[in-house]
Amino acid sequence: MASTARSTPRESFAIGNVRVRAGSAKEVELPITRLVTGGDVSLPVRVVHGREDGPTVWVNAAIHGDEVMGVEVIRQVMADLSPKTLRGTVVAVPVVNVLGFMTGDRYLPDRRDLNRSFPGSARGSLASRIAHLFMTEVVSKCDVGIDLHTAADRRTNLPQIRADLDDPRTRHLAEAFGAPLMLHARLRDGSLRQAARDAGASVLLYEAGEALRFEEEPIAVGVAGVRRVLAALDLIDPLPQDPPERPSPVESRSSGWVRARGTGILHMEVHLGETVAVGDRLGGLSDTFGRRVRLVHADRDGVVIGLTRAPLVNAGDALVHIATPVAPSPVE
Known part of the structure; x- marks a missing residue:
């Protein structure tokens, strides 16, 4: 039985x-x-x-x-x-x-x-x-x-x-x-x-x-x-709509903020997710009459992962957060 x-x-x-x-x-x-x-x-x-x-x-x-x-x-x-x-x-x-x-x-x-x-x-x-x-x-x-x-x-x-x-x-x-x-x-x-x-x-x-x-x-x-x-973790079934060839995340092990080197009104020229290189122009600072007083440049290669939304900045303020991607392993 x-x-x-x-x-x-x-x-x-x-x-x-x-x-x-x-x-x-x-x-x-x-x-x-x-x-x-x-x-x-x-x-x-x-x-x-x-x-x-x-x-x-x-x-x-x-x-x-x-x-x-x-x-x-x-x-x-x-x-x-x-x-x-x-x-x-x-x-x-x-x-x-x-x-x-x-x-x-x-x-x-x-x-x-x-x-x-x-x-x-x-x-x-x-x-x-x-x-x-x-x-x-x-x-x-x-x-x-x-x-x-x-x-x-x-x-x-x-x-x-x-x-x-x-x-x-x-x-x-x-x-x-x-x-x-x-x-x-x-x-x-x-x-x-x-x-x-x-x-x-x-x-x-x-x-x-x-x-x-x-x-x-x-x-x-x-x-x-x-x-x-x-x-x-097998709590739920895999999502049927998830693309099988979904891109792998970019890995980074270091990041840093580009800070304002002067005071002024910020005009940002980059966007989240954008790839930049050392020396690339990220934006500029102007006075209240619109005269450009200083440019903002990337201090490292990487991906823009954070931005200030404040148009008025003082010297030392964090403006653009850049993460440096890990270099891919060489193919043997």
Whole structure:
């Protein structure tokens, strides 16, 4: 007689004071603090806990409160995930810096940078407490993380992945993401990426677009990239519309900003993704009557991956971010 025994169902996923059953999804509010007015502030989390075993991946955005692009990336990714077919678990945190997000501010009310406050402390500053909550309830339960960012105020970034490209697993996921460029980026003290790596997770940081903007291309690249990473980890099936001969990302291991050598009104002459060489003219500075006072030239060969959007600049201001591509290996 054939056995009628069923396989052991997958365990539920614990987060906060709730448990999410296998094959289901749930939204959870993790308490952060209470406002002076008496209202409660919570960290919004959505858990999609698949029926089948697999990796646990978190995706987060808005660690800086003015970086709204990643919120839309997460919305689109989560809309297509089903707990009935997912092989593993996805934990989505669309807004980490809730207080900054409500006011369109990069920082927290005490002007602390949340992305310099990890791993945090349960009894530290507000930033430290939020970081500790995120590490305890999200990062500690995940194998892989994708941290979504945009450029700082009055700057814009080419869609790019920043990661530890010397780690084989992280490199594989960076290549799978498929952004135009992947940059081997050093770890910053107090950053989520550093704290999560120390906790044993592989982390990709996606940079694209401008603060306080929804831009079609950075969002589309981000959505497709997150989906490709989930497919590379076998949480979902590969995307049928993904081109089989998709170009490999450009790899870079060094980058730097060309800075203004004088003060004036900037007229930019290059665009994101443009290839430049040492000495190429990137733009110029004029006085208020339109007289050209200084030219801006590239100080290295590479690809333009970041630009200032501020027309008024002072000496020393960062203007154009150039990444130097890694030379291809010689064919033997």
